[in-house]
Amino acid sequence: MKKIYRLLRHCFFIFVLSTSSAYSVEIDASVDWSEKRVVQFVVEGIVTEVNINQGDSFEKGQTLLSLDKTIFVQHAEIQKAEVSGLKAVFDDADRELQQANTLYEQTVLSDVELQKVQVSYEIAKSNLTQAKSKLRIAMWELAHASIVAPWDGFVIEGHVLPGEVVTEESNDKALLTLVRSDRLKALGRVSKSSADAVSQGSKAKVVINRKTYIGEITEIRRNISSASANGDYRLTVEFSVGDSRSVTVGQAGVIILP
Numbered sequence: 001m002k003k004i005y006r007l008l009r010h011c012f013f014i015f016v017l018s019t020s021s022a023y024s025v026e027i028d029a030s031v032d033w034s035e036k037r038v039v040q041f042v043v044e045g046i047v048t049e050v051n052i053n054q055g056d057s058f059e060k061g062q063t064l065l066s067l068d069k070t071i072f073v074q075h076a077e078i079q080k081a082e083v084s085g086l087k088a089v090f091d092d093a094d095r096e097l098q099q100a101n102t103l104y105e106q107t108v109l110s111d112v113e114l115q116k117v118q119v120s121y122e123i124a125k126s127n128l129t130q131a132k133s134k135l136r137i138a139m140w141e142l143a144h145a146s147i148v149a150p151w152d153g154f155v156i157e158g159h160v161l162p163g164e165v166v167t168e169e170s171n172d173k174a175l176l177t178l179v180r181s182d183r184l185k186a187l188g189r190v191s192k193s194s195a196d197a198v199s200q201g202s203k204a205k206v207v208i209n210r211k212t213y214i215g216e217i218t219e220i221r222r223n224i225s226s227a228s229a230n231g232d233y234r235l236t237v238e239f240s241v242g243d244s245r246s247v248t249v250g251q252a253g254v255i256i257l258p
Contacts, residue, residue: 025197027235027255029188031208031247034238035151039176041067043141047164054158057181058149065147065160065175072142079135086128093117093124152182184247185238186215188255195220195233198257204237208253209246215239 045067052064100117103109157177166175186206198204198217206213219236237255241247 025190025194025257027188027190027194027257029186029206029235029237029253029255031184031249031251031253032187033179033249034183034185035153035180037150037178038174039064039147039178040172040174041065041147041166042144043067043072044167045071045145045165047160047162047166049146050160050162052155052158052176054155056155058153058155058178060149060151062149063146064149064178067145067166069142069145072138072145076135076138076142079131079138083128083131083135086124086131090124090128093121097121147176149178151180153178153180182242183238183240184249185218185236186253186255188235188237189223189232190235190257191232194257195235198235202258204258205256206237206239206253207256208251211246213239213241 047065048068049063049066051062051066052058058064097117097120100109100114104111104114155176156179157174159173160175186208198220200217200220202217204215204217206215215237216239217235218238219234221234221236223232223234235255
């Protein structure tokens with residue numbers, strides 16, 4: 001009886017192991033940068049600050065490059081003054097229109113006189129609206145006179161020096177090339193049946209150097225160059241590594257699908 005019990009228990013464990021393994025797929029993968037960005041200014045000016053060079057690391061929110069802000073600041077101040085002045089003109093036109101409406105209701109003001117006041121009000125309103133728009137543009141230009149790091153990362157290419165002039169014609173040149181370091185991606189290939197069993201946004205595990213990371217499937221794309229009838233699919237899983245330096249681009253790993 002004990003032999004039968006042991007045999008049944010052994011069969012049960014084999015069944016559990018085979019069942020659990022049937023619901024997971026392991027895929028060979030390689031590590032790559034999750035984000036790579038070319039840095040360029042969207043406004044013209046003279047570079048005054050270069051706080052980062054090729055090979056340096058940086059933190060999210062750190063100012064990497066800056067242009068001379070003198071002209072941008074002065075332009076913004078001029079637009080603020082213009083808005084302030086036109087706001088006073090508009091407030092006067094608004095009060096005059098309210099008074100004119102009251103007098104018109106009392107039949108003291110004629111249609112022509114009321115229309116003149118209304119026209120003055122609309123002109124004052126239009127001028128103030130345009131001035132506010134110009135101020136928003138000036139503030140936008142001032143904000144974009146500096147380039148701030150969007151995430152933690154490294155500079156893999158740098159081609160800018162203090163004193164360099166950035167113009168519309170030269171702005172197609174990449175000043176810096178940044179890569180993100182706190183979040184990487186694992187790239188692998190799967191069959192159509194495995195691709196159909198998962199969906200974008202679902203969780204997956206990435207194992208590198210015997211350490212497991214919980215990631216998210218961000219891309220499932222058909223490999224159009226595949227000669228197979230079923231084809232194969234490119235699978236991308238992004239995962240966070242935090243401050244870890246144990247994972248490097250090009251390193252081999254394994255993606256485990258549920």
